[in-house]
Amino acid sequence: MVPEFQGRNLVIATMHNKDRVMRSLLEQTLGVNVHVIKELNTDLLGTFSGEIERTGTAEEVASRKCELAMEETGFTLAVASEGSFGPHPYLFGVPVNEELVYFFDRALDIHCIGKSISPETNFSHAEVVNSDALLDFAKRVNFPSHAIILKNNLHKPTVIEKGIQDYNRLLDAFNRMKERYGKAYTETDMRAMYNPSRMVVIGQATQAMLNALTNRCPSCNGLYFKLTDFEIGLPCSLCASPTQSILAHHYSCRVCGFKERKLFPKHKEAEDPMYCDYCNP
Numbered sequence: 439m440v441p442e443f444q445g446r447n448l449v450i451a452t453m454h455n456k457d458r459v460m461r462s463l464l465e466q467t468l469g470v471n472v473h474v475i476k477e478l479n480t481d482l483l484g485t486f487s488g489e490i491e492r493t494g495t496a497e498e499v500a501s502r503k504c505e506l507a508m509e510e511t512g513f514t515l516a517v518a519s520e521g522s523f524g525p526h527p528y529l530f531g532v533p534v535n536e537e538l539v540y541f542f543d544r545a546l547d548i549h550c551i552g553k554s555i556s557p558e559t560n561f562s563h564a565e566v567v568n569s570d571a572l573l574d575f576a577k578r579v580n581f582p583s584h585a586i587i588l589k590n591n592l593h594k595p596t597v598i599e600k601g602i603q604d605y606n607r608l609l610d611a612f613n614r615m616k617e618r619y620g621k622a623y624t625e626t627d628m629r630a631m632y633n634p635s636r637m638v639v640i641g642q643a644t645q646a647m648l649n650a651l652t653n654r655c656p657s658c659n660g661l662y663f664k665l666t667d668f669e670i671g672l673p674c675s676l677c678a679s680p681t682q683s684i685l686a687h688h689y690s691c692r693v694c695g696f697k698e699r700k701l702f703p704k705h706k707e708a709e710d711p712m713y714c715d716y717c718n719p
């Protein structure tokens with residue numbers, strides 16, 4: 439429980455049942471009363487399947503969702519999340535799912551973000567010309583626990599079937615499209631309620647946001663004592679020269695301006711010579 443939030447109403451801006459994983463985390467950690475507005479058409483801000491292009495960064499979209507939800511409810515607390523899918527920054531060909539959770543407290547003027555990046559995603563698409571190829575794809579992306587989308591065109595679909603969760607509907611929809619267009623495009627349905635893998639990552643991002651939010655300033659006890667910078671230079675355990683690994687985190691208070699440098703990671707005082715530019719060039 440956090441006294442600043444205890445008993446206050448908080449709205450989650452979601453159409454896709456993300457509250458399933460966020461609600462208990464928010465209620466138990468902060469002591470807020472969680473409400474969900476389903477009428478808020480967050481799809482107007484962009485969808486994954488390409489009918490409406492998302493404009494702005496994930497952070498900007500999530501922030502706008504919070505604003506919309508606050509206007510709708512009159513509450514001063516809102517949470518929204520936004521997911522992105524794409525190639526791993528270092529590993530070629532490996533898709534990753536990044537989830538961002540945005541917390542906005544209008545009364546205390548706090549904007550707090552939590553993120554989680556995971557390679558545990560089935561994000562994928564394919565052009566299919568026969569039902570064998572379709573069933574191979576379905577198997578690969580963990581269908582039917584994870585839903586699939588079928589459409590007649592990759593970028594500008596005029597026929598689209600979303601949230602397919604059983605084999606009969608999948609094959610029916612495919613046969614109809616194949617008959618008319620000769621082939622179909624299939625892709626993973628990344629909406630949270632159709633994608634349990636994504637739900638897990640949303641939970642992790644929510645927890646990361648809560649950890650940042652409830653971190654208090656050692657000087658004034660203000661909430662969201664904020665991580666502002668990383669300092670590299672963790673010394674090598676063999677030659678003691680600085681490595682590219684993180685040595686310390688820098689925090690700064692948004693209320694009183696107090697700054698703190700904390701050594702990181704706590705359990706590790708020196709880096710393995712394997713990562714040292716001198717010992718292992």
Ligand SMILES: [Zn+2]
Nearest residue numbers: 655658691694
């Ligand atoms: Zn402070």
Ligand SMILES: [Zn+2]
Nearest residue numbers: 674677714717
């Ligand atoms: Zn060294």
